[in-house]
Amino acid sequence: MSDTLPQPPLNLARGWPANNLFPRQNLQDSAVAVISNPIVSAQGLGYGPDEGHFELRKNIGTWLSRNYGLSKSIEAERICISGGASQNLACVLQVFTDHIHTRYVWLVEPIYHLAFRIFEDAGFYGRLRAVPEDENGINIDFLERAIQSLTPDSVSSTSERPYGKTYSHVIYCVPTFSNPSGTTMPVSRREALVRLARKHDALIIADDVYDFLDWTPSAAPGSTRHPLPRIVDIDRTLDGGPATPFGNSTSNGSFSKIVAPGCRVGWAEGTPEFAYALSQAGSTRSGGAASQLMSTFINDMLENGSLDKHIRDALLPTYSRRALTLEKAIKEHLLPLGVTCGLGPEPRSIQGGFFTWIKLPHSLDARDIADRAAQEQNLSVAHGNIFSVPRGSHPGNDLRCRIRLCFAWESEELISEGVERLALVLRDALAGLCL
Ligand SMILES: Cc1ncc(COP(=O)(O)O)c(C=O)c1O
Known part of the structure; x- marks a missing residue:
């Protein structure tokens, strides 16, 4: 050397x-189309609704339903627009956890490291717990034993909070093409995780940010076979559907890996009650969902098929x-x-x-x-x-x-x-x- x-x-x-x-050209075309349309640009440039740009919520629902081959299509009411998966994770924790009532955050290990501080900022410093991963994802038996071994919780829910739901536990994972291990959880593991979450009043936060980067020959957008159902899809239908109006899972979606991270647009999916409560986070309610203008550009890319x-x-x-x-x-x-x-x-x-x-x-x-x-x-x-x-x-x-x-x-x-x-x-x- x-x-x-x-x-x-x-x-x-x-x-x-x-x-x-x-996709510079696509973004430029969509930006021009949006800005030159007085109605859409007025929406994009103004304060927006708390749940985000309605057209984008509707089109994300249609796009997800088509690409995952869902028999029951996803309505706009299940979608809340975010400023990307990281910002959304912070909002989910603000709304649905409380550092007294919520006991632990269980993270599959190894896991996306930049999430750690988001959990710690939300009051969980010292209360993150690893759950080992095998070739099929999170070790369910380990997690079940760990939760069962906790002494019973004597703290009651903080009912004065405005959101209607505070979970007892959070489970964080990247079910498809995990960061960093690349592991994908098969459907049986996803189902077992949903059942466990229902039993222990846990919220599964699934970062589904790599789902669309799937080159199993049959999984490309527009093909007739589909990627694995997300945990939120399973929670929607398994054993007759969600155990409570808020369900036990949310899909943390993002356009960062499939458009560009600087766009800072993502979406959360959950039950309509979950999506609405999430949209009422203080920082969202003051001015509406994040990235409103960019939401209108990405919506145009979804509508014209360029995405x-x-x-x-x-x-x-x-x-x-x-x-x-x-x-x-x-x-x-x-x-x-x-x-x-x-x-x-x-x-x-x-x-x-x-x-x-x-x-x-x-x-x-x-x-x-x-x-x-x-x-x-x-x-x-x-x-x-x-x-x-x-x-x-x-x-x-x-x-x-x-x-x-x-x-x-x-x-x-x-x-x-x-x-x-x-x-x-x-x-x-x-x-x-x-x-
Ligand atoms: C698992 C996971 N979640 C979230 C993110 C960040 O997503 P966003 O840019 O939407 O905040 C990344 C980026 O590397 C990631 O790997």
């Missing part, structure tokens, strides 16, 4: 959508090629060093999302490898401990020898090069172990 030029930086850590895939086309023709082909490139490079350069992939005994091919989750051999320390990759190879990778639940991690986890690799951000060529650079670091570290 010493007298050669520094290598250009490579980033397999960043979990962002590729910025050269943003589905963008996902089908730009995102899915590019991300699936990048994922395949990453898999090939891992197979060629990392598996021979003893690296393994995923959570199960056999590696599964990457079918969607942004990430894959590798395990280092011989208990190599992933944080150390990530530091060395940055210093010696100008390569960023995310080590597993980033995704462990603060002050509530599961002691048996293997996160210290895990690395998350993202295939969304870099081009195919740079993904291959990144994996080669990582292999050099690992080879060096393994050689050091033999000294």
